[in-house]
Amino acid sequence: MNHDSWSLWRAQVAAILRLEIKKNFLAKRGLWIYLLAAAPVVLMWVHAALNLRDHRVCDLGHDSLIFAAMFQFFYLRLAIFFGCVGVFLRLFRGEMMEKSLHYYLLAPVRREVLLVGKYLAGVITTSIIFCTGTALALIALLVHVPRTAAEQYLFAGGGLGHVLAYIGTAALACIGYGGVFLLMGFLFRNPVVPVVLVFLWEGANPFLPALLKRLSVIFYLHSLIPISVPAQGDFAFLAILSTPTPAYLAVAGLLLIALAGLWLAARQVRKLEINYGVE
Amino acid sequence: MTGNEIVFENVSRFYGDVLGVNRVNLAIPPGITSLVGPNGSGKTTLMNLMTGLLRPSQGRIDILGVAPDDPERLFRFVGYCTQFDSFPRGMTGYQFIYAYLRLHGKPHAEADEMTWRAIDRVKLTDAAARKIAGYSKGMRQRIKLAQAICHNPTVLVLDEPLNGLDPLVRAETIALFRSLAETGKHVIISSHILHEVDAISDQVILLSSGYVVAEGQIHGVRTEVEDHPMQILIRCNRPGALASRIFELDTVVEACVHNDGKGLLVRTRDPDRFYLMLNRLVVDGVDLESVAPADDDVNSVYEYLIGPDGGSI
Numbered sequence: 001m002n003h004d005s006w007s008l009w010r011a012q013v014a015a016i017l018r019l020e021i022k023k024n025f026l027a028k029r030g031l032w033i034y035l036l037a038a039a040p041v042v043l044m045w046v047h048a049a050l051n052l053r054d055h056r057v058c059d060l061g062h063d064s065l066i067f068a069a070m071f072q073f074f075y076l077r078l079a080i081f082f083g084c085v086g087v088f089l090r091l092f093r094g095e096m097m098e099k100s101l102h103y104y105l106l107a108p109v110r111r112e113v114l115l116v117g118k119y120l121a122g123v124i125t126t127s128i129i130f131c132t133g134t135a136l137a138l139i140a141l142l143v144h145v146p147r148t149a150a151e152q153y154l155f156a157g158g159g160l161g162h163v164l165a166y167i168g169t170a171a172l173a174c175i176g177y178g179g180v181f182l183l184m185g186f187l188f189r190n191p192v193v194p195v196v197l198v199f200l201w202e203g204a205n206p207f208l209p210a211l212l213k214r215l216s217v218i219f220y221l222h223s224l225i226p227i228s229v230p231a232q233g234d235f236a237f238l239a240i241l242s243t244p245t246p247a248y249l250a251v252a253g254l255l256l257i258a259l260a261g262l263w264l265a266a267r268q269v270r271k272l273e274i275n276y277g278v279e
Numbered sequence: 280m281t282g283n284e285i286v287f288e289n290v291s292r293f294y295g296d297v298l299g300v301n302r303v304n305l306a307i308p309p310g311i312t313s314l315v316g317p318n319g320s321g322k323t324t325l326m327n328l329m330t331g332l333l334r335p336s337q338g339r340i341d342i343l344g345v346a347p348d349d350p351e352r353l354f355r356f357v358g359y360c361t362q363f364d365s366f367p368r369g370m371t372g373y374q375f376i377y378a379y380l381r382l383h384g385k386p387h388a389e390a391d392e393m394t395w396r397a398i399d400r401v402k403l404t405d406a407a408a409r410k411i412a413g414y415s416k417g418m419r420q421r422i423k424l425a426q427a428i429c430h431n432p433t434v435l436v437l438d439e440p441l442n443g444l445d446p447l448v449r450a451e452t453i454a455l456f457r458s459l460a461e462t463g464k465h466v467i468i469s470s471h472i473l474h475e476v477d478a479i480s481d482q483v484i485l486l487s488s489g490y491v492v493a494e495g496q497i498h499g500v501r502t503e504v505e506d507h508p509m510q511i512l513i514r515c516n517r518p519g520a521l522a523s524r525i526f527e528l529d530t531v532v533e534a535c536v537h538n539d540g541k542g543l544l545v546r547t548r549d550p551d552r553f554y555l556m557l558n559r560l561v562v563d564g565v566d567l568e569s570v571a572p573a574d575d576d577v578n579s580v581y582e583y584l585i586g587p588d589g590g591s592i
Binding site: 011 | 294327330331332333334348350351352353354355359361363365366367368369378379381382383384386426
């Protein structure tokens with residue numbers, strides 16, 4: 001592995017990114033992902049618009065708690081989760097179904113380089129969509145409070161750190177779930193049932209023993225969000241409290257999950273065959 | 280192994296319980312080689328194995344010294360025009376080739392120049408800026424061909440490359456294959472249009488139900504089919520008179536006057552000896568116009584080897 005190899009792989013990954021990012025963003029089948037990402041943005045902006053129209057003064061603390069709950073229970077658990085399902089499961093499976101994967105496989109590109117290129121394209125696409133969604137929702141949170149209150153929240157109350165933490169968490173969620181669903185796209189001919197199982201596993205995370213909690217993406221994401229909203233409802237008493245993981249360990253954990261997914265997917269991609277059913 | 284051949288060593292490929300190809304042993308030299316066989320005979324499977332799109336269930340494949348499971352090296356010198364008629368969404372003809380060359384790691388200027396050269400070669404310059412989705416079948420075939428040749432490969436694998444081409448483009452494409460083969464490249468073509476294969480191939484590989492039933496130059500293959508005596512058509516002015524003399528030869532199995540009455544169709548087990556003795560037999564007043572094999576072609580060989588039930592070609 002010399003310098004020439006690395007520069008070739010960089011050029012090839014760049015070529016893959018150019019093709020894939022455009023395809024991911026413009027896919028008609030991905031329209032619902034934009035809708036998922038836009039849902040909290042629309043809610044927050046409607047809320048802000050109504051308050052501005054009625055000249056109501058909002059409690060920023062209360063609103064930020066609502067945002068935190070929405071981010072934790074809707075954005076992470078549903079929007080980003082299923083958004084990543086939509087993008088990463090299709091990276092290879094979708095092209096196999098559209099019978100266009102051979103375009104890549106006929107190029108002098110190492111299968112692992114193709115895998116990394118496609119994964120990065122998925123991460124960039126989903127991160128841009130969901131980080132933008134998060135940022136726009138946060139702007140809506142601040143736009144209808146008095147300017148001084150907003151400035152105080154951002155620069156004196158740790159709000160800027162919260163903003164960056166939310167956006168970073170959204171990006172890390174895309175990285176973590178991306179690795180998981182990329183692998184699932186290789187392992188299962190029909191990934192619907194496995195996706196449902198992962199969804200249930202992630203949802204059951206608060207009720208899992210401390211050790212098992214660590215085998216999920218949402219556990220590490222919870223450790224990164226700045227305001228954690230405790231589970232409520234009839235089954236809340238079943239939730240097992242565990243010490244939050246320090247941020248650096250949570251980031252490392254997420255990256256480890258993503259890398260494990262990529263490594264296992266790389267084993268699969270090496271064996272990948274084109275069999276569209278011709279002859 | 281010479282390093283200048285495409286080698287299959289005892290290669291088999293199964294799709295579950297279904298046979299793709301079985302115990303294939305081949306050594307393909309440079310030149311135009313045609314894979315001939317009906318649908319399902321294993322032509323595409325063999326090509327996909329050659330290019331690493333499929334892996335053999337057993338056996339070993341070597342493409343000029345490179346294993347097909349090493350795409351990074353293989354596709355530097357291999358171009359494959361597949362039968363798959365699907366393209367990445369939304370691409371123009373130019374983008375299709377250009378992006379492919381960028382995947383090779385070519386910088387923009389070089390990729391651009393090579394793209395236009397390949398597009399010019401298949402005569403699609405005017406349509407290069409149009410979306411492939413709007414191309415006709417023949418244009419799609421040509422843009423795939425452009426993709427296969429754009430990086431000047433040494434080995435060109437072409438799955439039914441003449442499908443959908445009009446006669447003029449077909450003739451130009453065949454000329455292109457010839458010119459590539461003359462420069463010492465391997466051109467592997469699959470086809471079920473036998474007269475076309477006959478006209479362009481240096482050697483043929485006949486496939487049936489996943490087995491290689493014959494390989495080599497078509498004349499050589501024909502000579503080895505001993506169960507079916509060779510047919511020779513003798514064009515002359517007095518076929519009846521010639522027929523009466525020809526039966527004196529012990530190598531002749533059958534002789535009959537041609538339907539048009541202007542020739543004699545002879546079946547012989549030893550064509551070389553027959554040719555030698557023919558001149559001695561020619562009687563006065565019989566003028567020979569031509570003497571040529573009548574079933575020394577892929578179609579006849581295929582029928583003799585596989586039989587009429589071998590599949591529809």
